Amino acid sequence: MNKAMKLLIQGKVQGVGYRRWFAKQALELALKGYVQNLQTGEVEAMVVGDEQVIQELLKRSLVGPSRAEVSRIIQTQVQPDPNLNDFKILC
Template identity: 60%
Template sequence: MNKAIKLTIHGKVQGVGYRRWFEQQALALELKGYVKNLDSGEVEAVIVGTENQLHAIIQRSYTGPSRAEISKIIQSEFEQAADFVTFQMLR
């Protein structure tokens, strides 16, 4: 059964290719949802997948692309309001 979670990624994550990198990781894991920049400087990702898929993307999220510096990731349950068809990067 699929589960939905929201990640808020803190650190140097904007202007370093983090969203594009995250999108590639999510697509490789066949996740659904989105990733976007927040005005506050963090990156938000809503991801839908199996327990194993979610665990894998969370572990990868701490690495990020080479220029990123992740200080912390806040994880929260997400009420799946809509059925996501694919994974996409939002502006």
């Protein structure tokens, strides 16, 4: 059964290639959703897929790309959006 999680990723996550890195990880794990920068300096992501796969992405996301410094990821379970059928990087 698919789960959907909204993630708010905090720390040094903008200007370090985090969105592109995150999208690559999500695609590798066959997750659907999006990732985008917020004006607050945080990165927001929505991921839809198997709960165990989402947990694997969360583990990877705490490390991130080499120049990132993730301090915290806030997770909120949400209803899966049936319109999400791939993974996108939003502006």
